[in-house]
Amino acid sequence: MNGLAVIVRYGEISLKGRNRGQFEQKLKNDLAWFLKKQGHTFAKISAERGRIYIRGINDLPDLKKVLGVYSYSPAFELDRDYDALKKEVARFFPEIRSSSNFRVSCQRIAKDFSPNSMGVEREIGSIISEQTGTPVRLKDPDFELHIEIGHRHLYLFSEKIRGFGGFPVGSAGKLVSLISGGIDSPVATFLMMKRGVMPVLLHFGISENETTKVLRLRDRLEEFAAGQPIKLIIIPREELFQGKFSGLFGTRHEPYVCVICKYLMHRKAGEIAKSEKALGVISGDNLAQVASQTLKNLYASRAAATMPIYSPLIAYEKSETVALAKQIGTYELSIAKAEGCTPPRHPKTGVDFERLRKVLRETGFSD
Structure with a gap:
């Protein structure tokens, strides 16, 4: 499933033990209710390795009113194909061209992906710099492109929006x-x-x-x-x-x-x-x-x-x-x-x- 997605991160829920799944399910239910109330359509909400993924969403929601959400990122979801990734980074060329400098930050949720995180950052950074003429700056960049590599999909995003964190209402x-x-x-x-x-x-x-x-x-x-x-x-x-x-x-x-x-x-x-x-x-x-x-x-x-x-x-x-x-x-x-x-x-x-x-x-x- 390729298209628009939202990566949702939670904070202290990840510290829970055997009942962590209950908190994740409550947060998923709260997200689903909120999205439907706001008129957003989506294909699926799933929890995977410390993240909640909202897939196939029609437009970008504001999730700050869903308690338990530490941060979230509107993202492009791709199949786990490195060649496709090299092409899709072009989506961000206009923003990068208008920036004075940029960096690429990669996180591999799935460690079996090759190249490793630093290799992805170097290669994708070189491609972007060659195509846009914008220099790389690793410290305090004007624009940061994030790449997250999962077990089935790749995600591209440029912002992390803070929520209030905490726990879902009623879980305590x-x-x-x-x-x-x-x-x-x-x-x-x-x-x-x-x-x-x-x-x-x-x-x-x-x-x-x-x-x-x-x-x-x-x-x-x-x-x-x-x-x-x-x-x-x-x-x-x-x-x-x-x-x-x-x-x-x-x-x-x-x-x-x-x-x-x-x-x-x-x-x-x-x-x-x-x-x-x-x-x-x-x-x-x-x-x-x-x-x-x-x-x-x-x-x-x-x-x-x-x-x-x-x-x-x-x-x-x-x-x-x-x-x-x-x-x-x-x-x-x-x-x-x-x-x-x-x-x-x-x-x-x-x-x-x-x-x-x-x-x-x-x-x-x-x-």
Whole structure:
């Protein structure tokens, strides 16, 4: 089968042992779903020696939204015929002529092919240089032609497009993700999806327009879920606070509102996780970013947790989080105006758990 193909490379899936085939099959299924959804036709998807090959594809897809893909290359597929290879490199002559220099890089997946990789690079490089007049440059070339030699086919390509890597969504299990309309929690959810997690989103609603933001964020994250719907559970904030939220302001308990809120959220998230048969909770916490995220306050607010809490952004710079939010398309949704949380005037930043327990008893929130 000659024609257009895509070579898909995965990263950490290759480190798996006996269950590697399950991860490969999941990634193949996700790729097939994505291609069909985008309207791409193809003849076959197969896994061979650390690669996934999409053969007979009608045009070039953007596979960056398929989690588990480390990189991919649109390629020309040829029969394993060295003479045919020498002719087909002419496809790249226009690009090479417009480049100041080039190199040929060959990888033999099949070691029985002759000549060896260096021999292919030298001979094909000489042919191209003679035909185009473009000189070879081995270090930092302006254009690089890649040749991959498999057991049945040869592949020619000129670019490697980076994906997000990781594992296929759902291959690691399920977690409940605390999500707001802000920047951090959607990014934290995405990072755990990249590690194979299927999230169940849990939102404590404050206003209708903020809930609308969260629905849009769910839809954006779903674009990375390979056709799997992402469940969203919405609980009104007043229900979480048992109708007592506004009554805390103007009292001696007002400075503890942020820590109380986080405590109640983690307690409820643990209950939801058990009912959803999830294995833990995702939080968008970032150390020392706001008052509720000092080490002491994180410790105190998580004391109610009955499940493991995963915080992939805990050591991120805000600029790193914003950059990733822009990359995955959640940033513009997150910064849209909406009624948010009402913070206390002077929030406590160093609440120890014993003090929090006393406050919870006094406010009627203790277990």
